Amino acid sequence: MFKHILIATDGSELANKAVPYGLELAKLTGAKVTALTVRPHLDDFVAEGVVITVTDEEKDALKQEVDHHLDFARREAETKGVKLETMQIESGEPWKAIVEAADKTGCDLIIMASHGRRGLSALIFGSETQGVLTHCDIPVLVYR
Numbered sequence: 001m002f003k004h005i006l007i008a009t010d011g012s013e014l015a016n017k018a019v020p021y022g023l024e025l026a027k028l029t030g031a032k033v034t035a036l037t038v039r040p041h042l043d044d045f046v047a048e049g050v051v052i053t054v055t056d057e058e059k060d061a062l063k064q065e066v067d068h069h070l071d072f073a074r075r076e077a078e079t080k081g082v083k084l085e086t087m088q089i090e091s092g093e094p095w096k097a098i099v100e101a102a103d104k105t106g107c108d109l110i111i112m113a114s115h116g117r118r119g120l121s122a123l124i125f126g127s128e129t130q131g132v133l134t135h136c137d138i139p140v141l142v143y144r
Helices: 013-029 056-080 094-105 119-125 128-135
Strands: 004-008 032-039 045-047 050-052 084-090 109-113 140-143
Touching (some): 004 013, 013 032, 013 056, 032 056, 084 094, 094 109, 128 140
Parallel strands (some): 032 084
C-alpha cells in the first residue's frame, strides 16, 4: 500500500494527535516514516532604523528549539517499534516545504493535522493544510 509516509508536525497538541495514527498506519503497512517540522527563517532585520544582526549561535539555538517539535514523534515511534527518520527544514512557507520534502524523499502519503479554520479566520491566518492539499499530487490524510 504505502511505502513511505511523511508526517508533518509543528509540535502542537493538535499536530501531535495525528502522529500516532500515522505511525500505526506505517506499522500496519510496513512503510518507512519521516517526521518533518518546518522552522521559520531567522535573518538579520531592521527595527526602528537599526539593523539587528542574528548570530550563528541564535540560529543554532532556534534549530535546537524547533527540533523539540519532533520529540513526541520520536517517543511514539520508539513505543510502537516503528523506525523513524526526522527532518527539519527552514522555510517561510511551511506548506511549500512539506510538499517539496515529500517529493524529494519519495513519500507516497502525507499525514498532517488541520485546525479546521473557516471563514475570516482561515482568510487571515491561512491554512498550511489547505496549501498542501491545493499544491500536492501526493495523497494527504488530514487528522481533525
